[in-house]
Amino acid sequence: MESPLALYRRYRPETFAEVIGQEHVTEPLRAALAANRVNHAYLFSGPRGCGKTTSARILARALNCEKAPIADPCGECESCRELARGGPGSIDVIEIDAASHGGVDDARDLREKAFFAPVRSRYKVYIIDEAHMVSTQGFNALLKLVEEPPEHLRFIFATTEPEKVIPTIRSRTHHYPFRLIPPRLMSTYLTELCEKEGVRVEAAALPLVVRAGGGSARDTLSVLDQLMGGAGEAGVTHELASGLLGYTPDSLLDEVVDAFAAADGAAVFGVVDKIIETGQDPRRFTEDLLRRLRDLVIVAAVPGATASGLIDVSEDQGERLVAQAARFGATDLSRAADILATGLTEMRGATAPRLLLELLCARVLLPGADHSTDGLAARLDRLERRVSITGTPSAPPPAREPAPPAQDRPQASAHAGIGTPVPEADPAGAVTEASPAPRATQPTPVDEPVPTAPAAPTAPAAAAAPATPPAAPPAPAPGGAAGGALSLVDVRRLWPDVVESTKTRRRMAWIHLTQNCQVVALDGNVLTLGFANAGARDSFVSSGCSEVVHQAAIDVVGADWRIETVVDPGAVPEGTPTITRAATDPVPPAPPAPAAQSAQSAPADPEAPATTEVPDGPPAWATDEPAAAAAPAEAPSAARNAAREAIQQTRPQGAETPRSDDLAAADAEASRDDVDADPDGVGTEDLLARELGASMIEEIKHS
CATH class of the missing domain: 3.30.300.180 (DnaA, N-terminal domain)
Known part of the structure; x- marks a missing residue:
């Protein structure tokens, strides 16, 4: 049993109506044939496999049809049957391959035979394929014949490079430029062919076939014929098409795009390693990733691109594209696409493609290191996405209330001691500042956050409401x-x-x-x-x-x-910079510990600040008794003094002395922070044992 013809030969068009994607050529030709206004020479140009030679044969059939002038050949007469698909051919229609017959001797031989009348047909038609391969001397030998041919002679030149046809020949022909076939039209055509062939093809595999064909009908049908020949019982699947055609699987593209969205460098470089280990071409992967970013750019700009057919993908793939585009900003996508497009051109050199691919991925992952306009816009996109994810609007700052006149301000009480500004926190979180009085303050350490206590009530308000319930915590964002x-x-x-x-x-x-x-x-x-x-x-x-x-x-x-x-033993983040310290460097601050443990581990240093616990009652310096004020119970540390100063500053003029519970809370907060503020109070061995569960083997001293 003989094997069938190739797919592109079995389905070669026989009329102009069957030619797809070239209506701008076929309609004028049909009109000229029907009106009997056919020129003596035509030039068909365009990419390979788009229908130039097929249209030339259809034109020759229509010219020699017994029912001529007619727009489409009848398919019944002898001439139409000879020139039909799979026919023996006609003696009056001569096809010449100029790639092997483009010399001056071949042109002279053609010129001598052209003057003989056709044997059975009305016209003798010469179809010269790959006409750009004819030499200049050959064209010059044909010039007089093409310019003034006999009545029975017609010329049809077909070429992919019309600029190489000498102008004297090109000016004496009717030029019809053919175009590549649109992907959507090609997908519809392939679906019809698969139904005629009885072969199942997954919807996700057709875009890969169309992409491999590059808009050429012949190349696309050749690819589909190859996939049909290697298909199993399941038909042409997406996995078969991507593996045979060498395209990157969608799963890897989804993985690397999600990693870019999450700024997960480990996942990105893991995908690059998979590409290399599976033997795929880094250039093809870069091209496929650039095409995916192109799809995401279109989806981000046109929300209904997948539904309207602007992007030819399957339904589930379209949903994934919409979800991925929502994780990026427009500038992020455009910047990443520009980086990959530039890198794709650089991969054509002799440098290792894997190295360039990894550098491109690193540049996409680091918009913070890009100080160009695109890098700044990418960072702004990330901030806007964070606001959109968390739902926290950026509210404008509330207006500041004017400070009250000097005569309306309350006078300080006799035992207040210090005149301070009155920052009051409103429920919305805004701070209203009054005119501060000049005073000397103790410097506050930079690393220590200054606690802010609520303003104490004034004397009349405190008398009217001795027990004020604690304020409710602010509502979460x-x-x-x-x-x-x-x-x-x-x-x-x-x-x-x-x-x-x-x-x-x-x-x-x-x-x-x-x-x-x-x-x-x-x-x-x-x-x-x-x-x-x-x-x-x-x-x-x-x-x-x-x-x-x-x-x-x-x-x-x-x-x-x-x-x-x-x-989780595998939870160590890869690529995180490790902090290394010499033996003489200071130990990092330790977390807070109970007071008893701090007292046991602290060395007996008379100059170290005291970290004793705060007594239950109010401290001596905060009471009204002179004896208590003259003999304080303990010497507070620097952080504790700063906390007390903060409470003093938040108390309005004329207000009562801070309550004992407020000062006790401030002292407890400062005592907790003193452990981190003064790491010298904890020994190195105790710190390592307490924080990391480690024991020191030997400590190396550097001179």
């Missing part, structure tokens, strides 16, 4: 309520900002998050952090770092997460 709506990808994308926020709050928490921890899961309102070992996890929990992360998440993301920790 809108994103806090919607924190459970965030996906794990969104959390990982915003996580670097949360970690950076903890650096100014508590350095030990920042060290844990950058060296021993990464985000593992997000389940509703519970954020799970994985630690490399049990010692790091216990240190994180016992030192109160969970609350630091909780507050940082509220400030940065606006989500009120509950922090949970687990031990």
Whole structure:
């Protein structure tokens, strides 16, 4: 049994109506044939496989049809049957391949035979394929014949490079430029052919076939014929098409795009490693990734692009494109596409393609290091996406209230001691400042956050309401309520900002998050952090770092997460810079510990600040008795003094002395922070054992 003809030969058009995608050529030709206004020479130009030679044969059939003049050949007469698909051919229609018959001798031989009349047909038609291969001498030999041919002679030149046809020949022909076939029209045509052939083809595989054909009908049908020949019982699947045609699987493209959206460098370079290990071409991967970014740019600009057919993808792939485009900003996508487009041209050199691909991925991942206009716009896009994810609008700052006149201000009480400005916090969080009185203040350490206490009531108000209930905590940001709506990808994308926020709050928490921890899961309102070992996890929990992360998440993301920790040996973040210190460098500040433990581990240094516990009653200096004021019970530390000064500053003039519970809370807060503010009070061995569960083997001293 003989094998069937190639697919492009079995379905070669026989009339102009069957030629797809070339209506701008076929309609004028049909009109000229019907009106008997056919020229003596034609020039068909265009890309390969778009129908030039096929249209020349159809034109020759229509010219020699017995029912001529007619727009389409009848298909019944002898001439039409000879020139039909699979026919023996006509003696009066001569096809010449100019690639092998383009010399001056071939042109002279053609000129001598052209003057003989046709044998059975009305016209003798010469179809010269690849006409740009005819030499200049050959064209000059044909010039007189093409300019003034006999009545029975017609010429049809077909070429992919019309500019190489000498102008004297080109000016004596009717030029019809053919075009590439649109992808949507080609997909419809392929679907009809598959139905005629009885072969099942997945919808996701057709775009790959059309893309491989490049707009050429012959090339596309050749690719489809190859896939049909290698298809199994399931037909032509997407996996078969992508593997055979060498395209990057959609799963890898989805993975790398999601990693770019989450700024996950480990996942991006993991995909690059998969590409190299599976033997795929880095240039093809870069081209496929650039095409995916192009689709995302269009989806971001036109929300209904997938439904309207602007992007020819399957329905599930279209949904993935919409979801991926929502994770980027317009500038982010445009900047990434520009980087890949520039890198794709650089990959044509002799440099290793993998190296260039990894450098391109690194540039896409680092908009913060790009100080150009695109880099700044990309960073602004990330801020806008964060606001859109968390739902926290950027409200304008409230207007400041004018300060009251000097005569309306309350006078300071006799035992207030210090005249201070009156910053009052309103419910919206705005601060109204009064005119401050000049005074000398004790410098506050930069790393220590100054606690802000609510303003104490004035004397008449305190007398009327001796017991004031504590104020309700501020309502969480809108994103806090919607924190459970965030996906794990969104959390990982915003996580670097949360970690950076903890650096100014508590350095030990920042060290844990950058060296021993990464985000593992997000389940509703519970954020799970994985630690490399049990010692790091216990240190994180016992030192109160969970609350630091909780507050940082509220400030940065606006989500009120509950922090949970687990031990995950594989949770060490790759690529995180390791902080190394010499033996003589100061030990990083330790997390807060109970007072008894601090007292046991602190050396007996008379110059070290005291960190004794705050007594239950009010301190001696805060009472009205002279004896108590003359003999204070203890010497507060610098941080404790700063906390008390903050409470003094928040008290309006004329207000009563701060309450004992406020001062006790401030002293307790300062005592907790004193451990981090003065790490010299804790020994190196105790710090390592307490925080990391380690024991020192030998300490190397540097001179």
